[in-house]
Amino acid sequence: MNTAALVVTNVTKRFGSHQAVESVSLAVAVGDAAVILGPSGCGKTTLLRLIAGLEVPDSGEIFLNGTKVTGLRHSMVPPHQRGIGFVFQDLALWPHLTVWKNLDFVLGSAKTPRAQRAARIHQALNLVRIDPLSARYPHELSGGEQQRVALARALVGQPRLLLLDEPLSSLDPELRITLRAELARLQRDLRVTMVYVTHDTQDAAALADDVVEMRAGRIVSVSKPMR
Ligand SMILES: Nc1ncnc2c1ncn2[C@@H]1O[C@H](COP(=O)(O)OP(=O)(O)O)[C@@H](O)[C@H]1O
Ligand SMILES: [Mg+2]
Structure with a gap:
C-alpha cells in the first residue's frame, strides 16, 4: 500500500x-x-x-x-x-511586494538556487494564467487576480x-x-x-x-x- x-x-x-x-x-x-x-x-x-x-x-x-x-x-x-502550500482565506499577499516578488520571496525562504527561480515563477504564474501581471502590486489587481496570485504563491514551492x-x-x-x-x-x-x-x-x-x-x-x- x-x-x-x-x-x-x-x-x-x-x-x-x-x-x-x-x-x-x-x-x-x-x-x-x-x-x-x-x-x-x-x-x-x-x-x-x-x-x-x-x-x-x-x-x-x-x-x-x-x-x-x-x-x-x-x-x-x-x-x-x-x-506545504497554503492559500489563506484572506489571501495574505504581501502588499509591499509585486506579484513576482511575492513568489520570489517563497523561493528565497526555501533556499531555491537563484538560477532556478525565474523559470519556476514563470511556470507558476502561467499555471494560473497571470504571467503578464507579474510587475503589479496586489492593490493593482482585481479580486480574482489576487486569488490567482495566492494560488501561484502556494504552488511555486512545488508543495507535496x-x-x-x-x-x-x-x-x-x-x-x-x-x-x-x-x-x-x-x-x-x-x-x-x-x-x-x-x-x-x-x-x-x-x-x-x-x-x-x-x-x-x-x-x-x-x-x-x-x-
Ligand atoms: N486563536 C483562537 N483563539 C480562540 N478561539 C479560536 C481561535 N481560533 C479559532 N477559535 C475558535 O475555534 C472555533 C473554530 O474556529 P475556526 O477553526 O476558525 O472555524 P471555521 O474555519 O470552521 O470557521 C471557533 O469557535 C473560533 O472562535
Ligand atoms: Mg475558517
Missing part, C-alpha cells in the same frame, strides 16, 4: 475551554483532493493550521508522507519544512500538499465558478494532494475525491461527492 500523503489521528485542539477540533482523524491518499465541508466556526481553519504546523495540537498526531510532524519541541517539523482555506468565498458567483473549474483542472493535471476547506457544497461536488463533513469540531461523515 502507498503511504498516504496526510494522516491525522485523534487530533484535538482547545482554545481556553473551547474545543475547536475534537478527536479528528483523517487520511488523504497521494494525489487526492479532500474537501472539508462545514459551517462557519466548526473548526475548519484550525484543522488546516494544525496540518500546516501553524498551531500545535493538544493531543493526537499528524503524519506527512509517512513522517510524523507533530511532537515535542525538537521532533516537531516546522511549517516551512512540511512541503496544498491547503486551501475557502479560497473562492470572496468572489462573485460567476468568477467563483470559473476559478473552481480551473482549480479542479490544475489539481488533476499537477496531481497535487489537496485539502480544501469550504462551507459550499458546490465546491465539494466539483473538487472532492472525498467529502469530509465537519460539525462542532468533529468529523461527522466521509463520503464520495454528489456529481
Whole structure:
C-alpha cells in the first residue's frame, strides 16, 4: 500500500475551554483532493493550521508522507519544512511586494538556487494564467487576480500538499465558478494532494475525491461527492 500523503489521528485542539477540533482523524491518499465541508466556526481553519504546523495540537498526531510532524519541541517539523502550500482565506499577499516578488520571496525562504527561480515563477504564474501581471502590486489587481496570485504563491514551492482555506468565498458567483473549474483542472493535471476547506457544497461536488463533513469540531461523515 502507498503511504498516504496526510494522516491525522485523534487530533484535538482547545482554545481556553473551547474545543475547536475534537478527536479528528483523517487520511488523504497521494494525489487526492479532500474537501472539508462545514459551517462557519466548526473548526475548519484550525484543522488546516494544525496540518500546516501553524498551531500545535493538544493531543493526537499528524503524519506527512509517512513522517510524523507533530511532537515535542525538537521532533516537531516546522511549517516551512512540511512541503506545504497554503492559500489563506484572506489571501495574505504581501502588499509591499509585486506579484513576482511575492513568489520570489517563497523561493528565497526555501533556499531555491537563484538560477532556478525565474523559470519556476514563470511556470507558476502561467499555471494560473497571470504571467503578464507579474510587475503589479496586489492593490493593482482585481479580486480574482489576487486569488490567482495566492494560488501561484502556494504552488511555486512545488508543495507535496496544498491547503486551501475557502479560497473562492470572496468572489462573485460567476468568477467563483470559473476559478473552481480551473482549480479542479490544475489539481488533476499537477496531481497535487489537496485539502480544501469550504462551507459550499458546490465546491465539494466539483473538487472532492472525498467529502469530509465537519460539525462542532468533529468529523461527522466521509463520503464520495454528489456529481
Ligand atoms: N486563536 C483562537 N483563539 C480562540 N478561539 C479560536 C481561535 N481560533 C479559532 N477559535 C475558535 O475555534 C472555533 C473554530 O474556529 P475556526 O477553526 O476558525 O472555524 P471555521 O474555519 O470552521 O470557521 C471557533 O469557535 C473560533 O472562535
Ligand atoms: Mg475558517
